Amino acid sequence: MDKESRLMLELLQKRCFTAVDAISRLLTVNEGLIKNSLNIIDRSLSLFGRLLGGCETYGAGGRILKGKAQAGMLCREI
Numbered sequence: 001m002d003k004e005s006r007l008m009l010e011l012l013q014k015r016c017f018t019a020v021d022a023i024s025r026l027l028t029v030n031e032g033l034i035k036n037s038l039n040i041i042d043r044s045l046s047l048f049g050r051l052l053g054g055c056e057t058y059g060a061g062g063r064i065l066k067g068k069a070q071a072g073m074l075c076r077e078i
Contacts, residue, residue: 001009
């Protein structure tokens with residue numbers, strides 16, 4: 001390979017590695033933001049459950065039960 005082509009490929013390779021590093025850092029930051037958001041939602045649901053709990057609700061057998069209605073997250077996939 002001639003010298004000019006080699007230098008050009010090395011430059012492009014460095015730019016690719018730089019882009020990969022930047023994307024990796026962004027993914028790490030985004031993962032932290034999502035986890036923190038899910039924690040805030042969990043705490044909010046817990047607070048609302050404590051404040052609004054104690055009402056009648058239907059149980060698994062279809063009968064009305066006295067107890068706390070619970071809110072929760074169904075899926076926490078990231």
